Amino acid sequence: xxxxxxxxxxAKQRFRSKxxxxxxxxxxxIIGGIAYLLYIVGREISVxxxxxxxxxxxxxMGRFMFHSITLLLLTAIILVxxxxxxxxxxxxxxxxxxxxxxxxxMKPWQLVTGKLTASMMFAVVLLFAVAPVAAIPLxxxxxxxxxxxxxxxxxxxxxxxxxSTATWMSSRAASTxxxxxxxxxxxxxxxxxxxxxLGAEMLVYSNLGNQDPFGRNxxxxxxxxxxxxxxxxxxxxxxxxxxxxTSDTPYIPFEYMLRMRQGVNPxxxxxxxxxxxPDNNAxxxxxxxxxxxxxxxxIYGALTAFSLRRAxxxxxxxxxxxxxxxxxxGH
Numbered sequence: 001x002x003x004x005x006x007x008x009x010x011a012k013q014r015f016r017s018k019x020x021x022x023x024x025x026x027x028x029x030i031i032g033g034i035a036y037l038l039y040i041v042g043r044e045i046s047v048x049x050x051x052x053x054x055x056x057x058x059x060x061m062g063r064f065m066f067h068s069i070t071l072l073l074l075t076a077i078i079l080v081x082x083x084x085x086x087x088x089x090x091x092x093x094x095x096x097x098x099x100x101x102x103x104x105x106m107k108p109w110q111l112v113t114g115k116l117t118a119s120m121m122f123a124v125v126l127l128f129a130v131a132p133v134a135a136i137p138l139x140x141x142x143x144x145x146x147x148x149x150x151x152x153x154x155x156x157x158x159x160x161x162x163x164s165t166a167t168w169m170s171s172r173a174a175s176t177x178x179x180x181x182x183x184x185x186x187x188x189x190x191x192x193x194x195x196x197x198l199g200a201e202m203l204v205y206s207n208l209g210n211q212d213p214f215g216r217n218x219x220x221x222x223x224x225x226x227x228x229x230x231x232x233x234x235x236x237x238x239x240x241x242x243x244x245x246t247s248d249t250p251y252i253p254f255e256y257m258l259r260m261r262q263g264v265n266p267x268x269x270x271x272x273x274x275x276x277x278p279d280n281n282a283x284x285x286x287x288x289x290x291x292x293x294x295x296x297x298x299i300y301g302a303l304t305a306f307s308l309r310r311a312x313x314x315x316x317x318x319x320x321x322x323x324x325x326x327x328x329x330g331h
Contacts, residue, residue: 020122020125023126024125024126024129027126027129027130028129028130028133031069031072031073031130031133032130032133034069034072035065035069035133035136038064038065038068038069039061039065041064059140059141059142060142060248061137061140061142062137062138062139062140062141062142062143063137063142063143063249064248064249065136065137065140066134066137066142066143066147066148066151067236067237067249067250067251068249068250069130069133069134069137070134070151070155070232070236071229071232071250071251073127073130073134073151073155074154074155074158074191074228074229074232075191076126077123077127077155077158077159077162078158078162078187078188078190078191078192078228079187080123080126081119081123081159081162081163081166081187082162082163082165082166082180082183082184082186082187083180083183083184084119084122084123084163084166085115085116085119085120085162085163085166085167085170085183086166086169086170086173086176086179086180086182086183086184087170087176087179087180088115088116088118088119088166088167088170089112089115089167089170089171089179089311089315090170090171090173090174090175090176090178090179091170091176094175094176098315101315102315102316108312108313108315108316109308109312111312111315112167112171112308112311112312112315113308115167115170116163116164116167116308119163119166119167120159120160120163123159123163124156124159127152127155127156127159131148131152134148134151134152135148147236147237150235150236151232151235151236153235154228154231154232154235154236154293154296155232157296157297157300158228158232158300160300160304161190161300161303161304161307162183162186162187162190164303164304164307164308164311165183165186165187165303165304165307166179166183166186166187167307167308167311168307168308168310168311168314169182169183169186170183170311171310171311171314171315172310172311172314190226190227190228191227191228191229194223194224194226194227195223195227197223198221198223198224198227198257200223201221201222201223202221205219205221220261220289221261224257224261224292225292225295225296225299226296226299226300227296228296229254230254230257230258230292230296231292231293231295231296231297232293233251233254233255233258234254234258234291234292234293234296235291235293236251237251237255238291258292261289261292262289
């Protein structure tokens with residue numbers, strides 16, 4: 001199998017550097033240290049906050065650590081991936097080597113995917129380097145291997161989408177600074193500014209005379225759909241399958257909003273008081289809307305495909321129309 005030449009060159013340049021080992025070790029150390037602090041916090045909450053049996057307290061610590069680590073990793077992806085992928089193509093232009101790539105036998109999509117894969121390789125290394133840390137809560141209980149796989153899948157999807165948009169911005173930017181700035185603008189819009197949009201959308205909708213923007217009688221709050229935090233919690237925790245909100249973990253506000261979105265009482269699985277949902281004590285039955293993570297996968301998949309398509313067009317070698325000499329134009 002022939003390896004993409006761009007990917008081969010980028011991989012050798014990135015992973016032969018001593019800085020990669022240093023950064024990876026530092027990254028694992030930081031995440032491991034934070035995980036230990038989360039363990040201490042979870043133990044204090046479970047011991048002093050509940051007064052339940054040891055088994056229940058240990059399961060809570062597992063959930064608390066896992067939920068905190070996944071949200072932390074998602075935030076790290078939003079902050080790190082655009083900075084890694086944004087210089088990929090514009091860097092070639094600034095080094096005046098981009099024209100050399102254009103005249104090779106590689107097709108534009110091969111050039112783009114090579115740059116994207118090279119950018120993602122380092123992000124994937126960082127992500128899977130801390131996968132054992134994210135799996136530590138399995139030893140405490142309260143979570144399952146399915147939850148770990150669902151979390152890693154959503155994190156990987158978010159990383160690919162942000163890297164794809166950054167590659168697109170890099171293909172059209174005039175400078176590295178512009179590519180990095182616009183890439184972070186997109187990442188922050190999806191990850192953080194969508195919370196502002198959620199609040200504004202709910203406020204506007206309430207001012208129109210409907211106090212309940214959720215439920216069967218309401219409408220879909222569109223600002224939630226592209227938000228990676230809501231999608232992560234929905235894919236991992238499945239709030240509608242739970243009998244009550246997860247106690248004292250960072251997932252609480254997201255679970256609360258996800259239940260409200262379905263017109264279900266946020267605190268317990270009872271007949272909805274928010275959206276006119278009929279008597280439905282059984283979780284997962286007669287729900288108004290599909291899971292939010294499914295919408296998120298479709299949106300991110302479409303955004304990734306669109307970004308790679310636009311980047312392939314931007315890196316295509318310019319073609320000029322060949323004119324006949326004047327002495328031959330009459331023939």
